[in-house]
Amino acid sequence: MSTRTILAVAVAVVVAAGLLAGGRVQRRPGGRRYRWLLAPLYRASRVPAVAVLLLAALYAGLRAHPGVRRVVVVLLIASVAWLVLRALHVAERVAFSRLAGETRADRRVRRARTQIRPVRRLTSVMVTVAAIGLILTTFPALRTIGLSVLTSAGVVGALLGLSARTALGNAFAGIQVAFADGLHVGDVIVIDGQWGRVEEVKLTNVVIRLWDDRMLILPTTWFTEHPFQNWTRHETRVIGQIRIHVDHTADLDEIRAETRRLVESSPLWDRHQWVLQMVDATPQTVVVQVQASAADGPSAWDLRCDLREGLIRYLRDHHPEWMPRTRSEYHP
Incomplete structure (x- = not known):
């Protein structure tokens, strides 16, 4: 040496x-x-x-x-x-x-x-x-x-481009998703009627934890080619809603009072807003919609289930005559 x-x-x-x-x-x-x-x-x-x-x-x-x-x-x-x-x-x-x-x-x-x-x-x-x-x-x-x-050219570059075309497309889509400001880690989104929380955004796929703890993995190109709902685009608060059918003779003021009691007694409600409205009417029933806000998606889901269960129980136990009924007339 x-x-x-x-x-x-x-x-x-x-x-x-x-x-x-x-x-x-x-x-x-x-x-x-x-x-x-x-x-x-x-x-x-x-x-x-x-x-x-x-x-x-x-x-x-x-x-x-x-x-x-x-x-x-x-x-x-x-x-x-x-x-x-x-x-x-x-x-x-x-x-x-x-x-x-x-x-x-x-x-x-x-x-x-x-x-x-x-x-x-x-x-x-x-x-x-x-x-x-x-x-x-x-x-x-x-x-x-x-x-x-090094130059991504020549025969090797062409073969890599053809064999990894989908992966490269997903990689570029991942960069687009990351910087398009439409989807972030922690967002609550709805895809094909199922809501979940974004767990991870990778270059080639997005991992979503659904409401029942299943893991949904989608390629990033899915989010650039299909519409989806983002419930937390600007904030984490989520407004959940339920609809129930009641008879035309139902007293909405009394149902609204019971709904207020259920909402205000629930620890899942974030004390921000709630409302009960008649949103539709059919020949047999009227459609009552309840909206209530929660801190996040899982809380909103549980709050919706509790409100639906409580209102149905109230109608069944106290006013069964307000439950949907089918009427008919008989003329001899």
Whole structure:
């Protein structure tokens, strides 16, 4: 090993030792302002950073041994990609830790959580593909393939485009969904008559927890091609409604008083608003609609069930004559 190589490795070792000692520096009072970023970045990146320094020193010091230099270059590219991926994960975790813990409390928090993760995943994919392309270019026999991977052109790019056309479409749709401000993590949405809460927005699919705890997974392209209801577009409050049929002789004022009692005694009602209205009439019945607000989708669902059950029980026990009836006349 030449003197130049020894000197380069020695310098790299000294710098790496200084990097490993950086944990003490970040604990000093002067570093408190940025400790929330420096501490996790140091813990996650020190090993790949040391690997990059040592490999870079070896590459700079080695002049002979082409085979050894190629191995060092491959390891250096992989180490740089490793370092960048670690930094991206740290950035994502730090960004999430700086957000409020309750994602439903703030629309801006939900939007940030929805946008950060797809961007990090897309960037990680780009870094990985770039690293693979650079590694392939270090081998003369694979240089063309490596350039094709880097430029997304040529035969390999065409094959990848044809085989992954759906995945790429979903990935671009995921970016569109994340930044279109129409769907965020924590939103309550209705799809094909079923409501649920958005659990996760990925590049290729959206995970929704339905009201009965089933998990519905849809491709992101579904949300760019089909309409859906977003009950929490601007706030988390949800207004639930029920409809019941009663006889034309029913006293709506008395039903309204019982509804007020049921609503005000329910812990699910958020004390914001409620209303009872006659919204339709048929030859046999009148249709009474009750609307009441709740803090979120699950609470609104339970409140609707409780109100429906309470009103039916009240009509059955106290005014069975107000239940829907079929009338007929007989003329001898």
